[in-house]
Structure formats: C-alpha cells, structure tokens
Amino acid sequence: MGDTAVSTLSRDDVLTYSQTVCDGLRDDDDGVRREVLAHAGNRWSLGVIHTLGMYGQLRHAEIGRRMHGITQRMLTRTLRHLERDGLVLRYDFEETVPHVEYALSETGLEFLVRMVPLWTWIVANSDGFRQARQSFDQGDAGQEASPRP
Amino acid sequence: MGDTAVSTLSRDDVLTYSQTVCDGLRDDDDGVRREVLAHAGNRWSLGVIHTLGMYGQLRHAEIGRRMHGITQRMLTRTLRHLERDGLVLRYDFEETVPHVEYALSETGLEFLVRMVPLWTWIVANSDGFRQARQSFDQGDAGQEASPRP
DNA sequence: CAGTATCCTTGCGGATACTG
DNA sequence: CAGTATCCGCAAGGATACTG
Numbered sequence: 001m002g003d004t005a006v007s008t009l010s011r012d013d014v015l016t017y018s019q020t021v022c023d024g025l026r027d028d029d030d031g032v033r034r035e036v037l038a039h040a041g042n043r044w045s046l047g048v049i050h051t052l053g054m055y056g057q058l059r060h061a062e063i064g065r066r067m068h069g070i071t072q073r074m075l076t077r078t079l080r081h082l083e084r085d086g087l088v089l090r091y092d093f094e095e096t097v098p099h100v101e102y103a104l105s106e107t108g109l110e111f112l113v114r115m116v117p118l119w120t121w122i123v124a125n126s127d128g129f130r131q132a133r134q135s136f137d138q139g140d141a142g143q144e145a146s147p148r149p
Numbered sequence: 150m151g152d153t154a155v156s157t158l159s160r161d162d163v164l165t166y167s168q169t170v171c172d173g174l175r176d177d178d179d180g181v182r183r184e185v186l187a188h189a190g191n192r193w194s195l196g197v198i199h200t201l202g203m204y205g206q207l208r209h210a211e212i213g214r215r216m217h218g219i220t221q222r223m224l225t226r227t228l229r230h231l232e233r234d235g236l237v238l239r240y241d242f243e244e245t246v247p248h249v250e251y252a253l254s255e256t257g258l259e260f261l262v263r264m265v266p267l268w269t270w271i272v273a274n275s276d277g278f279r280q281a282r283q284s285f286d287q288g289d290a291g292q293e294a295s296p297r298p
Numbered sequence: 299c300a301g302t303a304t305c306c307t308t309g310c311g312g313a314t315a316c317t318g
Numbered sequence: 319c320a321g322t323a324t325c326c327g328c329a330a331g332g333a334t335a336c337t338g
Binding site for chain 1: 160162168169170171173174177181182183188189191192195196200217233235258259260261262265266267268270271272274275278279282285286
C-alpha cells in the first residue's frame with residue numbers, strides 16, 4: 001500500500017509519541033478520552049462535523065438534508081453527543097416556531113483537522129483494504145512460520 | 150481549548166480536504182472505509198496497534214500481558230479484525246505447542262502514524278472535555294439566540 | 299421545525315469455561 | 319499456548335409514529 005500523502009512524522013517519532021497513546025489509554029478512568037475518540041468511528045459523527053465545517057452554521061433540518069440517509073433520531077442523538085463533548089455548539093433562537101442552529105466549535109474544528117489525514121488516507125487506500133479482506137475471507141489468513149525480523 | 154502541537158493544515162486546507170471526506174462517506178457502499186475507520190474508536194484496536202508498533206513482533210499472550218484488562222476473547226477478536234483489514238500480520242509457527250506471532254504491517258504503521266496527532270490532542274485536552282461534559286450535564290446546554298457569524 | 303417516544307435488531311464488550 | 323464456545327447486558331443504529 002504505497003506512498004500516499006505522507007505525514008511529517010518519522011517512524012521513531014511515531015513510536016515515541018506512541019508511548020503517550022499507551023499511557024493515555026491506561027489512565028482513562030472515566031472513559032472520556034475513549035468516548036471522544038469514538039466520535040471518529042461513529043456512524044454519523046464525522047459526517048456532521050464535516051458538514052458543519054463546510055457550511056458553517058446550519059439549522060437542524062439543513063444538516064439532515066445534506067446528509068444522505070440519516071434519520072431525525074440519529075441526527076439529534078449525534079448532535080447531542082457532539083455538543084456534550086464541546087465539539088458542536090447549539091444556538092436556540094427561542095422563537096414560537098422552533099429555530100435552532102448548530103455550528104462547529106473551535107474544539108470541533110481542531111478535531112476535524114486531526115481527522116482529515118486519517119480519513120483521506122483511508123479513502124485513498126480503500127481498494128487495498130477491500131483486497132486484504134478478500135484474501136482474508138478466502139483463507140489466505142495466517143502466513144506460515146516466518147523468521148523474526 | 151488552546152494551542153497544542155498544531156497541525157500544518159490551514160482552515161481552508163481542512164475545508165478543502167473535508168470535501169474528500171464528504172465524498173468518501175457517500176460512496177462507501179460496502180462499508181469498508183467506515184469499518185477501517187472504526188478501528189480508531191474500538192475498545193482495544195488502538196491499544197493493540199500501539200503495542201505492536203512499540204515492541205515489534207509479539208506472541209498472542211505477550212500482547213495480552215502488555216494490555217491491562219483485555220480478555221483472551223477480545224484480544225483474539227481484535228487481532229482478527231485488524232488482520233482482516235491488513236493492519237496486522239499473523240505468523241503461525243505451526244509447532245506442536247501453539248506458537249503464533251503478530252506484527253504491524255506497513256499499512257498498520259501508516260494507520261498508527263495518522264492516529265497519533267488525533268490521540269495526543271485528545272489526551273492533551275481531556276480536561277477540557279471533562280469540563281464541557283460537566284457544563285452540559287448541568288443544563289448549561291443550548292445557548293440562547295446568537296447572531297449568525 | 300425540532301425534536302420525543304417506542305420498538306426492534308445487531309454487534310460490542312465482558313465473564314467464564316473448555317480444547318487441541 | 320492460542321484459541322473456541324456460551325451466555326449475558328448494554329448501547330448503537332434504524333424504522334415509525336407522535337408532539338409543542
């Protein structure tokens with residue numbers, strides 16, 4: 001899986017910072033870190049973050065319209081979770097006819113910034129992943145004895 | 150939430166690349182991209198990837214020993230999922246006494262590289278997230294009418 | 299319009315016990 | 319040692335209907 005737009009981190013950098021990951025994973029007693037991280041893998045979170053990043057401040061329904069397939073329930077849930085962690089801001093215009101708008105917070109933008117490289121890499125290499133899966137599903141799993149590196 | 154080691158991307162860059170995210174989210178028919186991304190948010194995936202990144206090639210039980218709290222079942226499951234997507238390689242030494250080793254693939258290392266910035270940012274700002282949650286849970290949710298930016 | 303309220307299915311994550 | 323096999327609770331995600 002070749003050279004896609006490569007990060008500025010060296011392998012050693014990675015392994016050094018990787019220790020931070022390790023430590024951070026250990027003392028995450030309340031699970032906040034893990035749950036914030038989970039926004040990366042959730043079904044709709046990243047899409048909502050992206051949409052707000054692209055279009056600025058939007059109404060509830062406007063977000064829904066721009067995201068194919070999301071239900072009202074999931075949109076509300078996703079927005080609540082993101083708001084809870086401070087990634088999204090909610091503005092209630094408290095008019096007689098409901099009017100609420102959402103926007104990315106600074107924190108949310110920082111999150112998006114750090115998601116972009118990962119996501120673009122996944123998209124660029126998705127064919128590779130598909131092939132890996134086919135091999136795996138067809139029993140090519142588990143190479144035989146290999147020398148230690 | 151202040152200036153932690155900042156990415157090299159500008160806001161405009163982010164929004165530009167963000168379009169890639171949007172497109173990629175749309176035509177992910179088989180869900181492969183989403184499932185690869187899900188490794189980021191899974192309970193154990195990132196820990197396994199990190200451990201293999203740090204220590205190189207390890208036996209099943211060695212990984213388990215370095216990861217606090219994981220059960221055999223979850224370790225096996227996690228390794229299978231990662232292997233399936235080509236992030237981890239499995240080497241079976243096919244001895245009479247079972248002997249299997251795992252290592253990060255090149256793909257896996259690339260994944261880790263792109264996870265490091267996100268994760269270190271989360272760790273650095275976890276207090277901020279905790280505070281955001283407290284405010285939210287105490288009903289400070291939803292600011293009142295705010296001017297559009 | 300911006301949500302709740304129900305109900306349902308699926309899979310994650312964990313505990314425990316067993317096997318080649 | 320490196321796994322399976324069960325059983326469990328829970329939350330994610332979705333479909334549908336209703337409300338101030």
